[in-house]
Amino acid sequence: MGLKRDKDFIERTFDQLVKGREKHHFSLSPREVGIVSSVSSGVVKVSGLPSAGFEELLKFPGDLYGIAFNIDEHEIGAVLLGEDSLINAGDEVERTGRVMDIxxxxxxxxxxxxxxxxxxxxxxxxxxxxxxxxxxxxxxxxxxxxxxxxxxxxxxxxxxxxxxxxxxxxxxxxxxxxxxxxxxxxxxxxxxxxxxxxxxxxxxxxxxxxxxxxxxxxxxxxxxxxxxxxxxxxxxxxxxxxxxxxxxxxxxxxxxxxxxxxxxxxxxxxxxxxxxxxxxxxxxxxxxxxxxxxxxxxxxxxxxxxxxxxxxxxxxxxxxxxxxxxxxxxxxxxxxxxxxxxxxxxxxxxxxxxxxxxxxxxxxxxxxxxxxxxxxLPAYHSITGNLKLAYSQFEELETFARFGSHLDENTRKIIEHGKRIRACLKQKELQPMSAPEQIIVLLALMDGLFDGVPLEKIQIAETELRKIIGELPADMVKRLNSATALETSDRESIFSRAKNIMISFEAKSEPIPDKN
Missing domain, CATH: 3.40.50.300 (P-loop containing nucleotide triphosphate hydrolases)
Incomplete structure (x- = not known):
């Protein structure tokens, strides 16, 4: 009789659980839980969790997560994604069954x-x-x-x-x-x-x-x-x-x-x-x-x-x-x-x-x-083709010139041109330049328009030169920004405008005073 009562009780309990599951829509699922065995700076050793995979996300107390990095035979080495001061030895660790995502x-x-x-x-x-x-x-x-x-x-x-x-x-x-x-x-x-x-x-x-x-x-x-x-x-x-x-x-x-x-x-x-x-x-x-x-x-x-x-x-x-x-x-x-x-x-x-x-x-x-x-951009090619070579030659000759040796006229011109290349490549922070502005400045630089400008006036001359962009036709500016090469007519138009501006910055030779 006792066995029959126990059997009836188990069946009634099971029926109640099934009805409760249908009513409240809850499910029973197994949880795999491990235990924190040690904690160090940002790293936790976990015992248990035999089914955990490499780089699986692990959940620690206090909504803290970690990533399983070392999967050893008897323990897991996990990397904490938060403060290790919140974790203590003996805390429970739970698998999430997923990897870290964002x-x-x-x-x-x-x-x-x-x-x-x-x-x-x-x-x-x-x-x-x-x-x-x-x-x-x-x-x-x-x-x-x-x-x-x-x-x-x-x-x-x-x-x-x-x-x-x-x-x-x-x-x-x-x-x-x-x-x-x-x-x-x-x-x-x-x-x-x-x-x-x-x-x-x-x-x-x-x-x-x-x-x-x-x-x-x-x-x-x-x-x-x-x-x-x-x-x-x-x-x-x-x-x-x-x-x-x-x-x-x-x-x-x-x-x-x-x-x-x-x-x-x-x-x-x-x-x-x-x-x-x-x-x-x-x-x-x-x-x-x-x-x-x-x-x-x-x-x-x-x-x-x-x-x-x-x-x-x-x-x-x-x-x-x-x-x-x-x-x-x-x-x-x-x-x-x-x-x-x-x-x-x-x-x-x-x-x-x-x-x-x-x-x-x-x-x-x-x-x-x-x-x-x-x-x-193709517009750069015809302008900057020799820029790197000219700058490299200048750096070599500048080092040589420091010894105070006598320089021939050609070497002196290369050094003076190189100094202006270096000055033009300077740029202030948080002031990026558009492609058309860069092309105008580099074109004037490589065509020698800066060579007669004193070094202390280079930045001022460059600022004035960039204003040319407002004078150029809209279709020309569009070509400078596009994947089309710089046309000869475009180059000549920019050069003529730039030359008129640069003349005003060129160093004027002082007249020789009359001794009489």
């Missing part, structure tokens, strides 16, 4: 966010309909197109001598405080009204530096088409590590919609250091300079996602400007050489030029674009 969509344009997609600008929460994993495979080779459309930076020295194309990866490197971020910010500002979306990813930067960048972008109206992703120096190394991948997924969303996107990683030196810190804490074997052996791989799989899609996939592009910091001008160090070999060229900033006030401090001899003239 919200994507138009709602992110004009916002300042962290790598988790949370707002940092004090505005309302970001609502999007779609999320993308931060780690995604790079576009297949057959789905890519050649880089042919220029991405104008607004900087004469870059657009004329080291041109960048949409879909290219151009490294910006140099010692600290030489103007690397300034070049990237000027490039973002110059994309206004050019239908290019921009993403600025700050990795482990000082809060004051990031605030200055955001203030400059707002002042110039660039935040209307820019998303800023921020991790500060005091953030966990896990957040700094995922930041560039999360920013790239946001950029890829727009690229696959057929948009042109520019992304700036500022900087990958901090990213490499954050990954080194995580790897050493997880007891991964160190290699050269204590960096883990796969440091090249984590950067190559990041930068390979930048490309120009073919027309079948919408024709969108993702242009990358990674920044890396050198120490004592050593561009052959481990991280710089890794990134030089991954990217399609580099812009090297010299501290010596910076100290001399030659800004932007681009060392033309050590800078190169492997795409080059293929992505340059």
């Amino acid at each position: 919200p994507v969509g138009n709602a992110l344009i004009g916002r300042v966010i962290n790598p988790l997609g949370e707002p940092m600008d004090g505005k309302k929460a970001i609502a999007t309909d779609q999320r993308l994993p931060i780690e995604r495979s790079a576009t297949a080779i057959m789905d890519r197109s050649a880089v042919t459309v220029p991405l104008q930076t607004g900087l004469k020295v870059v657009d004329a001598l080291i041109p960048i194309g949409r879909g290219q990866r151009e490294l910006i490197l140099g010692d600290r405080q030489t103007g690397k971020t300034a070049i990237a910010v000027d490039t973002i500002i110059n994309q206004k009204d050019k239908n290019v979306l921009c993403i600025y990813c700050a990795i482990g930067q000082r809060a004051s530096s990031v605030a200055k960048v955001i203030a400059n972008l707002k002042e110039k109206g660039a935040m209307e088409y820019t998303t800023v992703m921020v991790t500060e120096g005091n953030n966990s190394p896990g957040l700094q590590y995922i930041a560039p991948y999360a920013a790239t997924s946001i950029a890829e969303y727009f690229m696959h919609q057929g948009r042109d996107v520019l992304i700036v990683y500022d900087d990958l030196t901090n990213h490499a250091r954050a990954y080194r810190e995580l790897s050493l804490l997880l007891r991964r074997p160190p290699g050269r300079e204590a960096f883990p052996g796969d440091i090249f791989y984590i950067h190559s799989r990041l930068l390979e996602r930048s490309t120009h899609l073919n027309d079948a996939l919408g024709g969108g592009s993702l242009t990358a400007l990674p920044i890396v910091e050198t120490e004592a001008q050593n561009i052959s160090a481990y991280i710089p050489t890794n990134l030089i070999s991954i990217t399609d060229g580099q812009i090297y900033l010299s501290p010596k030029l910076f100290e001399l006030g030659i800004l932007p401090a681009v060392d033309v001899g050590k800078s190169v674009s492997r795409v080059g003239g293929k992505a340059q």
Whole structure:
């Protein structure tokens, strides 16, 4: 009788559970829970979770998440995406069954966010309909197109001598405080009204530096088409590590919609250091300079996602400007050489030029674009063809002339012309120039119109010269911005106007006083 009563009770209980499930629509599902065994700086060791996968997102108490990095036989090494002070040994850890992802969509344009997609600008929460994993495979080779459309930076020295194309990866490197971020910010500002979306990813930067960048972008109206992703120096190394991948997924969303996107990683030196810190804490074997052996791989799989899609996939592009910091001008160090070999060229900033006030401090001899003239506006070709050679000759002769040797007339002319090239390539920060303005200045420079102007008047003469743009016919200005070569009639028209302006700036020889 007792067994029968127990059986009846179990059946009634089961029927009630089924009816309750139908009424309240709840479901019973198994949870796989592990236990925190130890906590260190940004890294947690977890026991249990035998079914967890590599890079799976794990949930910790207090809505804190981490990524499973080391999958060992008896424990998991997880990277925390937040403050480790909130985690204690013995806390429960739960699997989520998914990888780290980030919200994507138009709602992110004009916002300042962290790598988790949370707002940092004090505005309302970001609502999007779609999320993308931060780690995604790079576009297949057959789905890519050649880089042919220029991405104008607004900087004469870059657009004329080291041109960048949409879909290219151009490294910006140099010692600290030489103007690397300034070049990237000027490039973002110059994309206004050019239908290019921009993403600025700050990795482990000082809060004051990031605030200055955001203030400059707002002042110039660039935040209307820019998303800023921020991790500060005091953030966990896990957040700094995922930041560039999360920013790239946001950029890829727009690229696959057929948009042109520019992304700036500022900087990958901090990213490499954050990954080194995580790897050493997880007891991964160190290699050269204590960096883990796969440091090249984590950067190559990041930068390979930048490309120009073919027309079948919408024709969108993702242009990358990674920044890396050198120490004592050593561009052959481990991280710089890794990134030089991954990217399609580099812009090297010299501290010596910076100290001399030659800004932007681009060392033309050590800078190169492997795409080059293929992505340059045709109007530049006929003007800047000999510019780099003339500038290089000047630098060699200038060094020779310092010994005080007697110079022949031809050598003296080359040096004087080179000084004016260097003066014309100077440009103030946050003042990018349009392509027609650059072409007018460079045309006057290469045709020798600046050679008679004293060096102290070069900047004033250039400002007056740029005003010619308002006198040119609209169809000529359109041709200067288009993919058509500079016509002879256009060149002659610009030259004649420029010559009339430059005459007023030429040095006048003083009359010899009459001794009588």
